[in-house]
Amino acid sequence: MANRCRRRPAVPLLPLMGLIALAVPAMAGDSLRHEPIQPVPAVAPQDPARVALGRRLFGDPRLSGNDLVSCASCHDVKKGGADGRARSPGFNGRLTALNAPTVLNAALNFRQFWNGAAMTLEQQVGMVVENPVEMGARWPDVVRKVAADDAYRHAFGAAYRDGVTRANIENALASYERTLVTPGARFDRYLKGDSGAITSAEKSGYARFKQYGCVSCHQGVNVGGNMFQKFGAVTPPPPAQGAGLGRFLITGNPQDKQVFKVPGLRNVARTAPYFHDGSAATLDQAIDAMFRLQLGRHSSQEDRQLIAAFLVTLNAEPEGQP
Amino acid sequence: MKRRWQLGVMAALALSAALLYVLLQAPDYTESEYFEDVARLQHIRQLDAQWELDVMKARLNMLQGYDALVAPLSDLADLPAGLNKFPRNAELALDAQTYLKALDSKVVLVESFKSHNAVFRNSLAYLSAIADDVELHAAGRGLRHADAMRITRGVRETLLETLEYVERAADEDWAEIELHLAALLSAKGSLPPAMRELTENFELHVRIVLREHAEINRLVADITNAPTERRLNQIHAGLSGQLQRASDRGRQQRVALLALSAALSALLLYAAGCLLRSHAIINRVNASLQQANDTLECRVQERTRQLEDAQSQLVAAARDAGKAEIATNVLHNVGNVLNSVGVSAALLQQQVKASRGPGLDLAVALLRDHEGRLGHFLEHDERGRCLPAYLEGLALVLRTEREILAGELQQLHGRVDHVKEIVAAQQAYAGVSCLFEQCLAEDVIEQALGMSAVSLARHGVTVIRDYAALPPLRMDRHRVLQILVNLIGNAWRAMEGMPHRAHRITLRLRAHDAQMLRIEVVDNGVGILPENLERIFSHGFTTRKDGHGFGLHSCILAAREMGGSLSAHSAGAGLGATFTLELPCQQEETHELAAA
Numbered sequence: 037m038a039n040r041c042r043r044r045p046a047v048p049l050l051p052l053m054g055l056i057a058l059a060v061p062a063m064a065g066d067s068l069r070h071e072p073i074q075p076v077p078a079v080a081p082q083d084p085a086r087v088a089l090g091r092r093l094f095g096d097p098r099l100s101g102n103d104l105v106s107c108a109s110c111h112d113v114k115k116g117g118a119d120g121r122a123r124s125p126g127f128n129g130r131l132t133a134l135n136a137p138t139v140l141n142a143a144l145n146f147r148q149f150w151n152g153a154a155m156t157l158e159q160q161v162g163m164v165v166e167n168p169v170e171m172g173a174r175w176p177d178v179v180r181k182v183a184a185d186d187a188y189r190h191a192f193g194a195a196y197r198d199g200v201t202r203a204n205i206e207n208a209l210a211s212y213e214r215t216l217v218t219p220g221a222r223f224d225r226y227l228k229g230d231s232g233a234i235t236s237a238e239k240s241g242y243a244r245f246k247q248y249g250c251v252s253c254h255q256g257v258n259v260g261g262n263m264f265q266k267f268g269a270v271t272p273p274p275p276a277q278g279a280g281l282g283r284f285l286i287t288g289n290p291q292d293k294q295v296f297k298v299p300g301l302r303n304v305a306r307t308a309p310y311f312h313d314g315s316a317a318t319l320d321q322a323i324d325a326m327f328r329l330q331l332g333r334h335s336s337q338e339d340r341q342l343i344a345a346f347l348v349t350l351n352a353e354p355e356g357q358p
Numbered sequence: 359m360k361r362r363w364q365l366g367v368m369a370a371l372a373l374s375a376a377l378l379y380v381l382l383q384a385p386d387y388t389e390s391e392y393f394e395d396v397a398r399l400q401h402i403r404q405l406d407a408q409w410e411l412d413v414m415k416a417r418l419n420m421l422q423g424y425d426a427l428v429a430p431l432s433d434l435a436d437l438p439a440g441l442n443k444f445p446r447n448a449e450l451a452l453d454a455q456t457y458l459k460a461l462d463s464k465v466v467l468v469e470s471f472k473s474h475n476a477v478f479r480n481s482l483a484y485l486s487a488i489a490d491d492v493e494l495h496a497a498g499r500g501l502r503h504a505d506a507m508r509i510t511r512g513v514r515e516t517l518l519e520t521l522e523y524v525e526r527a528a529d530e531d532w533a534e535i536e537l538h539l540a541a542l543l544s545a546k547g548s549l550p551p552a553m554r555e556l557t558e559n560f561e562l563h564v565r566i567v568l569r570e571h572a573e574i575n576r577l578v579a580d581i582t583n584a585p586t587e588r589r590l591n592q593i594h595a596g597l598s599g600q601l602q603r604a605s606d607r608g609r610q611q612r613v614a615l616l617a618l619s620a621a622l623s624a625l626l627l628y629a630a631g632c633l634l635r636s637h638a639i640i641n642r643v644n645a646s647l648q649q650a651n652d653t654l655e656c657r658v659q660e661r662t663r664q665l666e667d668a669q670s671q672l673v674a675a676a677r678d679a680g681k682a683e684i685a686t687n688v689l690h691n692v693g694n695v696l697n698s699v700g701v702s703a704a705l706l707q708q709q710v711k712a713s714r715g716p717g718l719d720l721a722v723a724l725l726r727d728h729e730g731r732l733g734h735f736l737e738h739d740e741r742g743r744c745l746p747a748y749l750e751g752l753a754l755v756l757r758t759e760r761e762i763l764a765g766e767l768q769q770l771h772g773r774v775d776h777v778k779e780i781v782a783a784q785q786a787y788a789g790v791s792c793l794f795e796q797c798l799a800e801d802v803i804e805q806a807l808g809m810s811a812v813s814l815a816r817h818g819v820t821v822i823r824d825y826a827a828l829p830p831l832r833m834d835r836h837r838v839l840q841i842l843v844n845l846i847g848n849a850w851r852a853m854e855g856m857p858h859r860a861h862r863i864t865l866r867l868r869a870h871d872a873q874m875l876r877i878e879v880v881d882n883g884v885g886i887l888p889e890n891l892e893r894i895f896s897h898g899f900t901t902r903k904d905g906h907g908f909g910l911h912s913c914i915l916a917a918r919e920m921g922g923s924l925s926a927h928s929a930g931a932g933l934g935a936t937f938t939l940e941l942p943c944q945q946e947e948t949h950e951l952a953a954a
Contacts, residue, residue, distance in 0.1 A: 072423045146428040249480030255423035262428045263472040270477065270566060287466075295473070331480055332562060333487075 068227050072246070072255040075224035076141065076302070079355060082211045085195035089188075090212025093205060098181045099165055100127040101172035107209065110170075111139035113216065113354065116306030122314025126169040133169065133279035135314040138307045140354060141300055143214040145261035150312045151283045152264060152297045157210035162202070175202045218302060218352035226349070234349045241346030244339055249331055258300030259350060267294045267312070270332030280313060305348045319344045366629060373622045380614045387604035391442040395597050399590055402437045405430040406586050413468060413581050416475055417574060424472050434461055434586075441597070450596050457589035464584040471577040478570035481563040485520060488560045489513045495553050505545075509553065512542045513560055520564055524571055532568065539564060683897070687912040688784040691840050694809075694847060694909075695777050701812045702770040709763055714755045721749055773809060779836040794832045794944075799867055799875060800825045802835055806842035807865070810850070817850050818861055825867040831875065831943040834920050838877075838941065841913045841924065845879040845937045848909065851902065852883025852935065874922075875941045886928035886935050894926060917941070 093099065097106040110124040110132075111117055117138030123131040134150050142148065148160035165171050165178060182188045183200040196204040223242070225233035234242075245251055254260040264283060267273050276294055279285070283292040296312050304310070309317045316322035320340050327335035409430050415421040438454030492513045496506035516538040523531035539561055546557050724745065728735035735742040807814070807821060814821060846863065853861040859882060866878040886894060893899050895914045900907035910924075917924040922941035928934065 070422050074423065074425070146431070247483075249476075249483055252476035252479050256425040256428075257423075262424050263476070264469050265473045265476060269473070270481070270562070291470075330477075331484065332559065332566070333484060 068229070071227060072251045073223070073227065073259050074257045075227045076144070076217050076219040076221070076257060076352075078219060079215050079217055082214055083195065085191065086208050086211040087215055089191050089195055089208040090210070092188075092191075093182075093209050094212055098185075099171060099173060099178055099205075101174070101177070102127050103181075104128075105171060107139070107164075110136040113139065116140065116303045116351075117142075117216065118307040120308065122309045122317075124170075126167075127172040130169050134312045135309065137299055138303055139213060139216055141217050141258050141261070141302050143210075143217055144258040145297070145300060146263075147297055150279075150296045150299075151286050153286055157213050158203070158206040161206040161209045178202075179205065216354045218354050220355070221302065221350050221352035223346070223349040224352070235345075237342060238345045238349050241342035241344070242349075245343050245346055248327070248333070248335075248339070250326065250343070253298045253330070254301050259302055260298045261300035263298050264292075264295050265298050265330070267296055268329045271329050273329055276313075282312070301347055302350045303352065305344070305351055319347060366625065366632075370622065370625050370629075373618055373625065377615065377618045377622060380611055380618060383607075383611055386607075387442070387600050389601065389605075392597060392601045395441050396594065398437065398440055399594050399597075402434060403587065403590055405433055406590070409434075409468075410582055413471060413578060416472070417578055419479065427468055427472060431465065438593075441593075447596070447600060450593065450600065453589065453593045453596050457586065457593060460585045460589045464581060464586055467577055467581045467584065471574060471581065474570050474573045474577065478567060478574055481566040481570065482520075482524065484563050485517050485560070485567065488556060488563065489517050492553070492556050492560065495556060505548065509542070509545060509549065509557070512538060512545065513557070516542065516560070516564060520567055524567065527571070527575060535564065535568065683908075684784055686906075686908050688780060690906065690908045690912065691780050691784075691844070692777050694843050695773050695780065698809045698812060699770060699773045699777070702766055702773065705812070706763060706766050706770070709759060709766065713759055714752055717748075717752050718756070721745060721752065769808065772805070776809065776836070776839065780840065783836050783840075795835050796830050796832055797835050798830050799828055799833070799877070802833075802838050803842060803865055803867060803877065806839055806846055809839075809843055810846045813847070814850055814863070817853065819850050819853065820860065820862045822862060822864040824864060826869060828867065828869055828875070833875070833941060833943050837916045837920055838939075841916055841939055842877070842879070844909045844913050845939070848937070849879055849881035849883065849935075852881050852885075855884050856882075856932070870940060873942050873944075875943045877939045877941075878936055879939075880934065880936045882934035885931050885933045886926060887931055888928075891926055891928065895924070 093107075095106050095108045097103050097109070099106060105125075105127045110119045112119055117140035118136050122135055123133070124136045126132055137150065142160075143157060146152075148154040148157060149163070154160035154163055162175070165173050166175060179200055179202055182192075182205060189200060192200045192204060192208075195208070198204065222233045223238075226239075245254075253263060253265050256262045267282065273294055276282075281293050283295040284290065286292070305319060308319065309315070310319070310322035311325070316325050323340045323343055324335055327333055327339075409427065412421055412426045416424065416427065421427075435458065438451075438458065441450065441454075493510050496510050516535060519531055519535045519538060523535060542557055542561065546554055549557065724741065725732065725735075728739070728742070736745060737743070803823075803825070849863050850861070853859070862882055864878070864880040866876075866880065868876045868878075870876040890899075890901065894901075895910050896907075897911040898907040899911075914924045917939060920941055922939065924940075925938050927936045927938070
């Protein structure tokens with residue numbers, strides 16, 4: 037999972053060595069191992085036909101009950117994978133319960149949804165399509181609509197052995213989403229040994245991120261997304277209800293009230309507003325809230341600025357996206 | 359016998375079916391599958407152990423990030439589906455279910471652990487920072503030195519105690535910490551707000567540390583006690599049992615196979631024995647058949663000989679018949695000629711009978727009577743006076759008679775010669791040889807006419823001759839003569855039945871092409887019906903009451919033997935007929951006949 041590659045000069049020729057010697061200060065650095073954050077690995081190879089199908093389906097509003105919304109309506113790849121709204125209007129205009137998380141790097145999360153209800157991307161697709169607020173469709177209708185389209189039918193017939201089925205639609209979308217990881221962020225280059233990839237302010241932001249303990253939950257390859265945590269682990273949060281109860285709705289365990297999946301912070305600078313309820317409009321507010329609720333300490337302006345600067349270095353685009 | 363065969367075949371089929379059934383009961387759990395499953399189980403065990411180890415590492419703050427605690431989940435959950443016989447074995451399914459349940463509860467524990475561990479670590483790290491802050495504040499906030507010192511020391515001691523507790527987890531340390539905290543709390547009231555806030559914060563985090571520490575330890579203990587290992591062992595035992603059962607079944611199957619194949623081969627041997635026996639029988643039967651065949655062969659040969667004898671007899675008979683036919687031909691032809699011979703003889707007889715010779719006898723007798731007075735007689739007797747004239751007249755008549763008789767005898771002689779020739783020709787029939795001689799065709803026709811002259815005269819038939827001038831030619835004279843005599847005979851006989859007409863026969867001689875001679879005999883008699891035109895030439899066909907049907911048949915044969923042809927034309931009944939004889943003929947000189 038972690039890309040622990042050691043940079044070496046590829047061609048050991050004398051003139052090239054001279055050139056490399058000049059570039060040594062810039063490039064010769066060991067990649068940082070043992071960091072709690074790891075660079076995004078390269079995209080796992082996906083079947084190109086299925087990815088193409090998934091890309092088409094991702095933007096296809098026929099997956100919703102009234103043919104009005106598609107996946108891209110709330111998870112816009114051009115807007116960092118989210119839609120910039122605290123909560124999103126579903127197929128009939130009713131607002132969803134929670135903020136739409138980014139689709140970028142969702143493949144790196146250990147579960148999907150704020151409450152971790154879906155174990156895989158395919159499961160997430162299955163649940164969203166039938167969600168009565170979000171897409172409000174029924175799977176047999178969706179399969180019928182997709183199969184009625186000749187182009188889809190031919191493409192599914194080519195890419196899958198059994199043509200248009202619910203499982204194949206889910207798999208196509210998941211295959212596409214798996215290509216929406218974002219390697220090549222500046223911070224990843226820094227982790228791989230390019231110490232000039234981020235500024236010293238950003239480095240100091242990262243140092244504080246670690247020091248204050250943000251990194252104990254926002255760690256791993258996706259800077260989060262691999263554990264649950266109570267929203268208000270130290271300082272109790274304001275009371276919530278409905279979806280705001282988080283994992284309690286899944287497990288029924290009172291200990292799981294307001295426990296959510298820790299979101300990944302890659303591209304976080306692009307996906308305001310923040311938190312499950314979209315209650316923090318800016319990164320500054322979000323960092324402040326986190327300090328209070330999760331760390332139980334005050335944050336200074338400088339802290340917030342540096343940490344925000346660091347978080348910006350996590351931005352990246354998915355590879356090869358049109 | 360047939361019944362036995364049927365039974366045998368049914369038995370063989372039943373045995374084969376049973377054999378096939380047993381064979382198709384493939385061992386449903388082979389050793390290789392078992393080892394595969396065990397290897398997978400081993401892998402899962404390792405993942406599980408590594409997972410627990412990673413939890414320990416996280417507990418000891420040696421793990422960077424929690425990705426390692428998440429990675430094995432999919433593999434661990436996939437285990438039951440990856441087993442070789444999972445869907446079919448109910449027991450195994452049950453074990454798998456319990457394993458998955460154990461796994462799920464372990465996962466929940468690990469998740470909980472992660473959450474609590476994060477909080478714990480953060481608060482623990484924060485404690486030192488708070489302690490430093492307290493010290494800083496204490497130094498510059500205008501507190502009494504003693505108070506500041508007290509607070510600072512209290513915080514530091516609490517911190518140490520907390521850290522120790524975290525290290526050792528001894529209950530007396532907890533008690534100590536509580537004491538310290540209590541002390542701090544009691545001193546809180548006298549502190550400025552900033553300090554108070556800090557102290558409260560400190561206390562909060564100490565409590566968090568303590569709480570989370572206990573929680574984490576409990577969780578870790580539960581995680582390591584999770585029964586996943588036991589469940590995996592259960593699955594392993596289940597698989598071993600399955601293998602055992604499968605090999606038992608395999609052994610049974612082998613025994614069954616052995617029994618069935620023994621039975622089948624016994625049956626086959628029996629069938630082979632029967633086959634051999636029937637083979638011997640067949641051989642014996644074959645031998646007797648062969649014998650019968652030979653006997654039959656002999657008998658057939660005998661019969662064939664008999665038939666051949668009969669055939670030669672028949673051939674002889676046929677030959678005789680042929681001879682008879684020839685004889686008949688001869689007889690007929692000779693008969694024809696003999697007819698005219700008879701007629702000639704009859705005529706001669708008549709002539710001789712009607713001869714005036716006796717008149718001479720009378721005259722002589724008269725002379726003898728008047729022997730002494732002959733002169734007187736001759737001069738003075740009336741009979742005597744007539745006598746010289748009478749004798750003269752008598753001499754003339756007798757001369758005439760003699761001439762006629764001579765002519766007649768000449769013809770008779772000719773006819774007898776002809777008969778001789780006929781006989782000679784017939785005798786030479788064995789080689790169907792032709793006797794060629796040089797002659798004029800008109801002479802031959804005239805000879806034929808001569809032979810039939812009497813008959814022709816008797817029937818008042820006018821003969822018209824129409825001869826082309828032809829040089830002498832080589833032909834089989836007697837055969838031609840035969841044919842012509844026959845044809846002429848037929849011609850005047852055909853006019854017998856037509857008394858009111860002038861009977862006329864035309865004989866035409868022409869040269870046809872360069873090498874052929876054509877003789878036509880035309881009559882105006884009763885004619886020939888169209889359907890008879892071919893049939894008249896067949897042996898034994900005749901339209902005359904007194905006919906024997908051999909004449910024309912022998913004519914056409916003779917014509918063909920000479921290399922020619924004979925044909926008949928008739929306009930119909932009562933309209934006469936034309937018989938055409940065509941012959942190839944050769945000349946002495948090699949110049950063509952002039953077309954006449």
